[in-house]
Amino acid sequence: MKSATPKVLHEICGRSLVGHVVNAARVLDPRHLVVIVGHGREKVTAHLAETDADARTAVQHEQNGTGHAVRIGLEELTQSGVALDGTVIVTCGDTPLLTGATLQKLSDAHAQDGNAVTVLTAEVPDSTGYGRIVRDPAGGTSQAPGPGGGSVTAIVEHKDATEAQRAIREINSGVFAFDGRLLVEALGKVRTDNSQGEEYLTDVLGILREAGHRVGAAVAGDHREIVGINNRVQLAEARRMLNQRVLEDAMLAGVTVVDPASTWMDVSVTYEPDAVVHPGSQLLGATHLGSYSEVGPGARLTDTRVGEGAVVLHTVAVGAEIGARANVGPYTYLRPGTRLGTKVKAGSFVEMKNSEIGEGTKVPHLSYVGDAEIGEYSNIGAASVFVNYDGMNKHRTTVGSHCRTGADNMFVAPVTVGDGAYTAAGSVITKDVPAGSLAVARGQQRNIAGWVARKRPGSPAAQAAEAAGTQDDKTDESA
Secondary structure (H helix, E strand, C coil): CCCCCCHHHCEECCEEHHHHHHHHHHCCCCCCCEEEEECEHHHHHHHHHHHCCCCEEEECCCCCCHHHHHHHHHHHHHCCCCCCCCEEEECCCCCCCCCHHHHHHHHHHHHHHCCCEEEEEEECCCCCCCCEEEEECCCCCCCCCCCCCCEEEEEECHHHCCHHHHCCCEEEEEEEEEEHHHHHHHHCCCCCCCCCCCCCCCHHHHHHHHCCCCEEEEECCCHHHHCCCCCHHHHHHHHHHHHHHHHHHHHHCCCEECCHHHCEECCCCEECCCCEECCCCEEECCCEECCCCEECCCCEEECCEECCCCEECCEEEECCEECCCCEECCCEEECCCCEECCCCEEEECCEEECCEECCCCEEEECCEEECEEECCCCEECCCCEEECECCCCECCEEECCCCEECCCCEEECCEEECCCCEECCCCEECCCECCCCEECCCCCCCCCCCHHHHHCCCCHHHHHHHHHCCCCCCCCCCC
């Protein structure tokens, strides 16, 4: 990946690669779940502690192959007194498209056929780099024959495969179901006489087969599920495929996605029927869309709840709550802690942070509202700023219900504007305004007649003034 971030911690659609795999494994409700960690294990372990506290980790200090990794994982369990008397499912940490349903299919096939090992396979357009599934056409098994026909006799790694074997398109996914006790025995017999000098987990199939045990396969319905990630190109392609799956699920659940090609949605996003997502939108984290809400075009919402019937255009929102039938945007920024009530308007070039806005209140234009509480059905004039920071501490401003504040106001917190109060345009409000009062905090206007003619003679402004007619002779000489 050419990255300081361990491969399995790279994210697609709101979850790390290993997080996707762990989530799929949890569908099986396993008694124990172990993640084998090696490179960057401190970061991976810390990530797992945050995302799945019940997952155990086992450290593979030397990367001596897949068989060695599984042996390390099993030792983590046996040293804790866990009896390996059930089915052991082995997956790879870099296959984020693998689903719990496919793992369940593998587990069910393994149990139904009474296999010692069952491998998840798939037929792919290009098998370069993958281990090939070698079958015995005459071999019998209750498992329906896979793409190649017959029972599985071996898995041959690409570098060890013959030309004939490299022509095989059925590949090993790296996902297996094992009989736990037989797996432990077979791992003790795995050798390292291969091109990599490593312990291949795939050799276990041949060992168990030679011992007379059943080796079967379950074929994945969609070969894209087993795609592994080894570089940024593959990461982007997997992100595109997973995003398509997520959007299809949303559309089948009643969400209108106008242009899936330009829309991105994390796996953790939730929604209700009849929500509409317009082009160029990104829905991330724990975002939720209410029924009949419209998001976009050009919206980026993270961990944000959008109420029923709300409209959100060209907006960036993080950790915000947008009430039912609210109207947000265009070009609005809602920062964490912003809560908009029903029918609130947050208009063009408005930024809000850690503020609660009551029902029906409007902040239409060019304003910053930070650390504030505004009541119901108030109107905040254009170009208003809630001055919340004194250089060391944040302070709060309270504006009551049915207030009308003028354009270009500064509210220097802490300050309170009472219910039904008005403030004049251009005011700097530093003191509380009683309910029903008008606050005026600005200097008086003075008109200095003839100033342009005297100070800018011959200028276009002076010529325009002269053409407009005579000016008032009254002059404020002190100016």
